[in-house]
Amino acid sequence: xxxxxxxxxxxxxxxxxxxxxxxxxxxxxxxxxxxxxxxxxxxxxxxxxxxxxxxxxxxxxxxxxxxxxxxxxxxxxxxxxxxxxxxxxxxxxxxxxxxxxxxxxxxxxxxxxxxxxxxxxxxxxxxxxxxxxxxxxxxxxxxxxxxxxxxxxxxxxxxxxxxxxxxxxxxxxxxxxxxxxxxxxxxxxxxxxxxxxxxxxxxxxxxxxxxxxxxxxxxxxxxxxxxxxxxxxxxxxxxxxxxxxxxxxxxxxxxxxxxxxxxx
Numbered sequence: 001x002x003x004x005x006x007x008x009x010x011x012x013x014x015x016x017x018x019x020x021x022x023x024x025x026x027x028x029x030x031x032x033x034x035x036x037x038x039x040x041x042x043x044x045x046x047x048x049x050x051x052x053x054x055x056x057x058x059x060x061x062x063x064x065x066x067x068x069x070x071x072x073x074x075x076x077x078x079x080x081x082x083x084x085x086x087x088x089x090x091x092x093x094x095x096x097x098x099x100x101x102x103x104x105x106x107x108x109x110x111x112x113x114x115x116x117x118x119x120x121x122x123x124x125x126x127x128x129x130x131x132x133x134x135x136x137x138x139x140x141x142x143x144x145x146x147x148x149x150x151x152x153x154x155x156x157x158x159x160x161x162x163x164x165x166x167x168x169x170x171x172x173x174x175x176x177x178x179x180x181x182x183x184x185x186x187x188x189x190x191x192x193x194x195x196x197x198x199x200x201x202x203x204x205x206x207x208x209x210x211x212x213x214x215x216x217x218x219x220x221x222x223x224x225x226x227x228x229x230x231x232x233x234x235x236x237x238x239x240x241x242x243x244x245x246x247x248x249x250x251x252x253x254x255x256x257x258x259x260x261x262x263x264x
Contacts, residue, residue: 004244006098007260011131011212013201014193017091017106017236018126021119021227024086031117032071035084038112042105043073043082047198051085078200082109089113094193094201096129099240106236107229114227121224122232126217127239132192133210133251135259140166143187146255147210151185169211174246178221181246184213212250216243 027035036046048069072083079095082105089109093102113119135146141155141164154168169186192211195203216239225231251260 004099004241009260009262010096011133011260012096012129013094013132013191014128014130014199015093015096015102016126016128016130017102018088018124018128019090019106019110019122019227019232020088020124020126021122022087022224024117024119026068026086027071027084027117034116035071035112036073038115039073039082039108042108043075043080045074045076045078047072047074047081049083074198078198080105081199084109084113092199094199099237099244102240103233103236106232110227110229110232119227122220122227123224124217124219125232125235125239126215127236127243128213128215129243129247130192131212131214131247132204133212133255134204134207135210135255137208140164140168140187143210144252146252146259147185147212148250148252151250152187177219179218181217181242182215183246183250184211184215185250186211212247214243214246216240216246 032046049072051068051070070083070085072081074081077095080093081091083090083092089106091102091105091109093105096102133146135143137143137146141152144152144155151170152168154165156164158164167187169188170184172183174181174183187208187210189208190206192209192213193199193201195201218235218239
């Protein structure tokens with residue numbers, strides 16, 4: 001398996017792994033303490049998150065009730081976290097270094113989960129990379145210098161009076177229900193990942209950026225494999241590399257040379 005090139009100036013602002021499994025009971029407080037103990041060297045901070053909210057509508061009232069919190073553990077610099085939901089393990093980082101580092105975090109999370117309150121089997125693996133491409137632009141049409149014309153072709157459309165497109169967004173799905181990639185893209189303003197969120201991230205000045213949001217996924221066909229690292233590692237590598245290789249099609253050589261490979 002080839003080694004992907006590591007760019008000095010990547011546009012990646014958030015990497016997420018979501019490993020879904022069969023639904024388990026809410027993790028008890030003693031088990032949460034055990035998880036914290038297993039992960040404390042890398043993720044010493046406990047920051048539980050709300051699982052969601054249930055809404056019940058009756059003939060006379062709308063009743064809302066919060067669901068139990070999910071244990072989440074964060075790194076001391078607040079740039080990475082592991083969340084244990086009843087139906088999934090989620091690993092996130094705003095300081096992506098390389099695939100092997102994120103993979104080790106996933107392995108740690110799976111090992112801790114299975115030692116403390118195990119799940120029966122894996123039902124889906126998703127690897128998501130959210131990129132904020134920022135480059136010199138004066139008009140929306142300028143994105144064609146940096147982003148593949150396949151994605152920016154809307155900039156060539158005009159109204160009857162010659163006004164060009166100011167903003168466009170798109171979604172494309174590749175593959176099938178079992179394996180593939182979902183691409184969300186568009187020229188936007190501000191941030192794709194909130195700088196004021198729980199995970200800290202570098203905060204460039206707000207302004208125009210091009211969103212490249214890639215979600216590479218795999219799910220088993222037939223039997224549900226056990227939630228064990230030997231069944232997951234190669235699937236993670238394949239999904240991550242699929243997204244990396246797909247990204248290469250989305251940016252121009254000009255962006256690659258002048259931004260991604262620029263000397264810092």
